[in-house]
Amino acid sequence: MREEIIASPEAIALMRIAAAARDVQAASAALEKHFGDAGGTQPSTLELARFAAAMQELRDAREEFDRLLSQGRQD
Template sequence: MSTRMTRFNEAQALERVANAAHEVQAASAALQQYFSPDGDAQPPMLKLVRFETAMLELSAARAHFDAVFAFASNLQGGQRDVGLLQEND
């Protein structure tokens, strides 16, 4: 895989994390209006589901980013190893 393609995949994965984090923030803000200082909360189920879904997407996006980044690091490490072997021949 080329360095350009690797960077593209990393950028897409990072964008997914950023979008998911933004959605978590928006869902959290939508829930805040239902929580009063006295602890009485009655948020609508749809708002809770939106928040839960956003959190799950953020978790999945982070895991995907970690996997893409680890793959790229391993790939680059392997390319360095091949280069070192070729230099020693």
């Protein structure tokens, strides 16, 4: 039974959301280092791009999960 739950599309979508949220958190922490008490330094383009990509992946993952849930309600 456990394998069926883990392999369900909803469970996979939730795992994608969790992974994306962790990526956003890590990218955010990297950006926060630039805005501490020691004064502000400009974050690198790579750090900003990483944060933007992580946020986009989180949005996409949530939209996919919402689509799966609404599809399940229609069936």
